[in-house]
Amino acid sequence: METDEQAKDRQRLERYIARKALASVMSNTKWEKLRALMIEESDRRPVWRVRCLRDTREVEPQWDGDWYYHLPEFKHIEWLEISPIQKERKGYLLPDKVTDNTDYFVGLLKSNNIPFSIEGESLRIWGYLRPGQAVEFV
Numbered sequence: 001m002e003t004d005e006q007a008k009d010r011q012r013l014e015r016y017i018a019r020k021a022l023a024s025v026m027s028n029t030k031w032e033k034l035r036a037l038m039i040e041e042s043d044r045r046p047v048w049r050v051r052c053l054r055d056t057r058e059v060e061p062q063w064d065g066d067w068y069y070h071l072p073e074f075k076h077i078e079w080l081e082i083s084p085i086q087k088e089r090k091g092y093l094l095p096d097k098v099t100d101n102t103d104y105f106v107g108l109l110k111s112n113n114i115p116f117s118i119e120g121e122s123l124r125i126w127g128y129l130r131p132g133q134a135v136e137f138v
Contacts, residue, residue, distance in 0.1 A: 077127035
């Protein structure tokens with residue numbers, strides 16, 4: 001059961017989505033599926049960063065690896081990026097070991113019907129699209 005403050009926040013978000021004419025791309029079911037898939041990837045340890053709908057930050061969000069507790073509520077996510085590049089520190093004198101898991105994660109997202117685009121070296125899962133926004137889904 002939601003509190004009065006949670007209800008007000010939900011209503012503000014709904015008004016924002018309607019006012020900006022945003023199109024929803026992901027459902028809660030698909031977000032939960034994505035989260036579960038990434039938690040299972042303990043060997044590849046995918047990191048993510050997120051932009052929420054009402055973010056006013058001009059700086060790029062920071063990368064995070066905690067899929068259990070750090071994700072915002074799905075309804076607030078404009079997009080979430082996954083970095084398929086895994087870096088393993090070897091020490092001060094040795095270069096990091098770099099593993100590119102792009103093909104693996106592209107296949108994983110496609111096989112689970114999770115809509116995404118490739119943005120630079122990242123895989124971007126879209127929560128909402130803004131009017132006129134052109135996204136090249138994979």
